[in-house]
Amino acid sequence: xxxxxxxxxxxxxxxxxxxxxxxxxxxxxxxxxxxxxxxxxxxxxxxxxxxxxxxxxxxxxxxxxxxxxxxxxxxxxxxxxxxxxxxxxxxxxxxxxxxxxxxxxxxxxxxxxxxxxxxxxxxxxxxxxxxxxxxxxxxxxxxxxxxxxxxxxxxxxxxxxxxxxxxxxxxxxxx
Amino acid sequence: xxxxxxxxxxxxxxxxxxxxxxxxxxxxxxxxxxxxxxxxxxxxxxxxxxxxxxxxxxxxxxxxxxxxxxxxxxxxxxxxxxxxxxxxxxxxxxxxxxxxxxxxxxxxxxxxxxxxxxxxxxxxxxxxxxxxxxxxxxxxxxxxxxxxxxxxxxxxxxxxxxxxxxxxxxxxxxxxxxxxxxxxxxxxxxxxxxxxxxxxxxxxxxxxxxxxxxxxxxxxxxxxxxxxxxxxxxxxxxxxxxxxxxxxxxxxxxxxxxxxxxxxxxxxxxxxxxxxxxxxxxxxxxxxxxxxxxxxxxxxxxxxxxxxxxxxxxxxxxxxxxxxxxxxxxxxxxxxxxxxxxxxxxxxxxxxxxxxxxxxxxxxxxxxxxxxxxxxxxxxxxxxxxxxxxxxxxxxxxxxxxxxxxxxxxxxxxxxxxxxxxxxxxxxxxxxxxxxxxxxxxxxxxxxxxxxxxxxxxxxxxxxxxxxxxxxxxxxxxxxxxxxxxxxxxxxxxxxxxxxxxxxxxxxxxxxxxxxxxxxxxx
Numbered sequence: 001x002x003x004x005x006x007x008x009x010x011x012x013x014x015x016x017x018x019x020x021x022x023x024x025x026x027x028x029x030x031x032x033x034x035x036x037x038x039x040x041x042x043x044x045x046x047x048x049x050x051x052x053x054x055x056x057x058x059x060x061x062x063x064x065x066x067x068x069x070x071x072x073x074x075x076x077x078x079x080x081x082x083x084x085x086x087x088x089x090x091x092x093x094x095x096x097x098x099x100x101x102x103x104x105x106x107x108x109x110x111x112x113x114x115x116x117x118x119x120x121x122x123x124x125x126x127x128x129x130x131x132x133x134x135x136x137x138x139x140x141x142x143x144x145x146x147x148x149x150x151x152x153x154x155x156x157x158x159x160x161x162x163x164x165x166x167x168x169x170x171x172x173x174x175x
Numbered sequence: 176x177x178x179x180x181x182x183x184x185x186x187x188x189x190x191x192x193x194x195x196x197x198x199x200x201x202x203x204x205x206x207x208x209x210x211x212x213x214x215x216x217x218x219x220x221x222x223x224x225x226x227x228x229x230x231x232x233x234x235x236x237x238x239x240x241x242x243x244x245x246x247x248x249x250x251x252x253x254x255x256x257x258x259x260x261x262x263x264x265x266x267x268x269x270x271x272x273x274x275x276x277x278x279x280x281x282x283x284x285x286x287x288x289x290x291x292x293x294x295x296x297x298x299x300x301x302x303x304x305x306x307x308x309x310x311x312x313x314x315x316x317x318x319x320x321x322x323x324x325x326x327x328x329x330x331x332x333x334x335x336x337x338x339x340x341x342x343x344x345x346x347x348x349x350x351x352x353x354x355x356x357x358x359x360x361x362x363x364x365x366x367x368x369x370x371x372x373x374x375x376x377x378x379x380x381x382x383x384x385x386x387x388x389x390x391x392x393x394x395x396x397x398x399x400x401x402x403x404x405x406x407x408x409x410x411x412x413x414x415x416x417x418x419x420x421x422x423x424x425x426x427x428x429x430x431x432x433x434x435x436x437x438x439x440x441x442x443x444x445x446x447x448x449x450x451x452x453x454x455x456x457x458x459x460x461x462x463x464x465x466x467x468x469x470x471x472x473x474x475x476x477x478x479x480x481x482x483x484x485x486x487x488x489x490x491x492x493x494x495x496x497x498x499x500x501x502x503x504x505x506x507x508x509x510x511x512x513x514x515x516x517x518x519x520x521x522x523x524x525x526x527x528x529x530x531x532x533x534x535x536x537x538x539x540x541x542x543x544x545x546x547x548x549x550x551x552x553x554x555x556x557x558x559x560x561x562x563x564x565x566x567x568x569x570x571x572x573x574x575x576x577x578x579x580x581x582x583x584x585x586x587x588x589x590x591x592x593x594x595x596x597x598x599x600x601x602x603x604x605x606x607x608x609x610x611x612x613x614x615x616x617x618x619x620x621x622x623x624x625x626x627x628x629x630x631x632x633x634x635x636x637x638x639x640x641x642x643x644x645x646x647x648x649x650x651x652x653x654x655x656x657x658x659x660x661x662x663x664x665x666x667x668x669x670x671x672x673x674x675x676x677x678x679x680x681x682x683x684x685x686x687x688x689x690x691x692x693x694x695x696x697x698x
Binding site for chain 2: 023027038045046047052053054055057058059060066067070071073077099100102103105106110111114115117126129130131133134135136137148152153156164166
C-alpha cells in the first residue's frame with residue numbers, strides 16, 4: 001500500500017488478502033459445514049410453539065440460514081477466483097511454511113497457561129508466559145526478558161489483589 | 176427551553192468531575208489511554224478492552240466512566256502520535272494522519288504535526304462536546320417515544336450500515352455479522368428460558384461474555400497475526416531522533432492553514448459519528464479528501480504539499496477523528512446503540528456496571544451522564560496539557576521492543592478474561608476466538624461486525640419478538656409504522672452505499688477509480 005498514490009486517498013481496506021485460494025476455499029467449506037450444523041441444531045432448541053416467530057427458535061433459524069447462504073456465496077467466490085493467487089510472499093508471507101510456527105507456539109503457550117495458572121499461581125505462570133511469548137516472538141535478550149517478565153507479573157499481581165480486590169491464584173508461593 | 180436546565184445539569188457534572196479523586200481518575204485514564212494507545216498497532220477499541228479489568232472492581236461507576244472517557248481520548252490521541260512519528264496507524268481513522276503527518280515528521284516538522292493534531296483534537300473535542308451537551312437530551316426525549324418496532328429497525332440499521340461501510344466485501348462483512356449474531360444466541364433465551372447452542376455444558380448457559388469476544392478477536396487475534404508475520408517485517412520501526420522534535424510548535428502560517436480544516440473536520444466528524452457509519456473512518460477520510468481538493472482548486476500556495484506533508488491533511492482528519500467520538504456518544508447514550516467497534520466496547524463497559532444506556536438514562540442516571548459529559552471537557556484539556564510540553568516522554572514509549580509489547584498484550588488479555596470468572600476455561604475460550612480472529616485477519620474479514628452482532632443481536636431479537644407479541648404475531652407492524660418503515664428503507668439503502676462511486680462514475684461516463692467505496696475498521 002503506497003502512501004503517496006496519485007488518485008484518491010489511500011484506504012486501509014486496500015490491503016491484500018494474505019491467504020491463498022486454497023485456504024480461502026477450505027475456510028469457506030468450514031463455514032458451510034458449521035452453519036449447516038447449527039441450522040440443523042435449531043431443532044434441538046426446545047420450543048412449545050415450533051417455529052413461531054415469537055418463540056426461541058425463529059431468530060436462530062434466520063441467523064444460521066443467512067450464515068449458510070453467505071458461506072455458500074463465499075465458497076462460490078473462492079472457487080471462481082483466479083487460480084494463481086497474488087503472490088503474498090513479499091508483503092506478509094501468507095500462511096505458508098514456517099510462518100505457522102509462531103501462532104501455533106503462542107496458542108500452545110496459552111493453553112498451557114490456562115491449565116497451569118491455578119496450580120502454579122498467577123505470578124509464576126504469568127512470568128513464564130511473558131518470557132516464553134517474548135522468546136517465541138523473537139526476543140533473544142534472556143536477562144532483560146526475565147527481569148521484565150518477573151516485574152510485570154509481580155506488579156500486576158500486587159496491583160490487582162491489593163488495590164483492586166480482584167483475586168488471582170496464589171499457587172505454590174502461597175502468599 | 177433546553178438551555179438553562181442543561182447548564183444546571185452540566186455544572187452539576189463539573190462539580191463531580193472536579194472532585195480531586197475524580198480528577199485523579201481522569202488524569203489516570205488519559206495517561207493510561209495515551210500509554211497503551213501510543214504503542215504501535217493498538218487502537219482505542221483494544222486499549223479499552225485491555226484496560227477493562229482495571230475497572231471491574233470500582234464500587235462507583237462514576238469514577239470508572241470518568242476514567243473510560245480519559246482512556247478513550249488518550250488512546251485516540253496516542254494513535255495519531257504513533258502515526259506521525261513512525262507511520263504505523265493502529266486504527267484506520269489515523270491513516271489519513273499517517274500519510275501527511277509522517278511526511279511532515281520526515282521533513283523535520285514533527286512538532287508542528289503533533290501540535291496541529293493536539294490543538295485540532297482539543298478544539299474539535301470541545302466543540303463537539305458542546306454539541307453533545309445540547310443534542311443528547313432532546314434526542315433522548317425523542318427516543319423515549321420509540322416503540323419496539325422502531326428499536327428493532329434501528330439496531331438493524333446500525334449493524335447493517337457499519338457492516339456495509341467497513342471492510343471491503345459485503346459478503347465477508349455480512350458473514351462476520353452473522354457469526355457475531357450467532358455468538359450472541361448462545362445461552363439461555365431471555366424470553367422463554369430455552370437453552371440455545373449450549374451443547375449441554377453449564378459453562379455456556381450465561382452465554383459468551385462480550386469481553387472474551389473482544390479480547391479474543393482484538394488482542395489475541397492481533398498477536399497471533401503479528402506473530403505469523405514476524406519473519407517478513409522489520410523488528411522495529413525507526414523512531415525519529417529527538418533533535419528534530421525541538422523545532423518549535425506552530426508558526427504563523429501553520430495556524431493560518433490549520434484553523435479552517437479544524438473547523439471543517441469538526442463539522443464532518445460530529446454528525447458522521449452520530450449516524451451508524453462505523454465511527455471515525457468515514458469522516459476522517461472525507462476530511463482528508465476535502466482538504467486535498469480545496470488545496471488543488473483554490474490553487475493555494477501549498478497545493479503540491481499533499482502527499483508530501485501538508486499540514487491541512489493532519490489538521491482536518493485529526494479534528495474529524497476527535498469530533499466523531501462525541502458524535503458516537505449521541506446514539507450510544509440516548510439509544511444504547513453503538514455505531515462503531517469502540518462504542519460497542521464502551522457499551523460492554525456500561526453493562527458491566529448494570530447501567531443501561533437508552534432514553535431513560537438521563538432520568539435514571541442523570542449524575543452519571545452529566546459527569547461523563549463534563550469529564551469529556553476535562554479530558555480534552557488534560558490531553559492538550561499533557562501533549563504539547565510532554566511529547567518527549569511519550570516518544571520513549573514508542574521504543575518498546577515488539578516481542579515484549581506483544582507478550583505484554585497477551586498477559587493483559589489473559590488477565591482481563593481470567594478476572595471475569597476466575598477460571599482458566601475463559602482463557603481457552605478467548606484463545607479459540609483469537610484463533611478465529613487470526614484467520615479472519617488472514618482472510619480479510621472485518622472484525623467490527625462480529626462485536627456489533629454479539630452486542631446488538633440479543634437486543635434486536637428481544638425487540639423483534641416484543642413487537643410481534645404486541646401485534647399478536649402480525650409481521651406487518653414493521654412496515655405500517657412510518658418511523659420503522661423509514662429506518663428499514665434506510666437499512667436497505669445502506670447496503671448500496673458502497674457501490675455509489677461506481678454508479679456515479681457510470682452516470683458521468685468516467686472510469687470508476689475503485690470498485691467499491693470502502694473504509695477500514697477498528698475505529
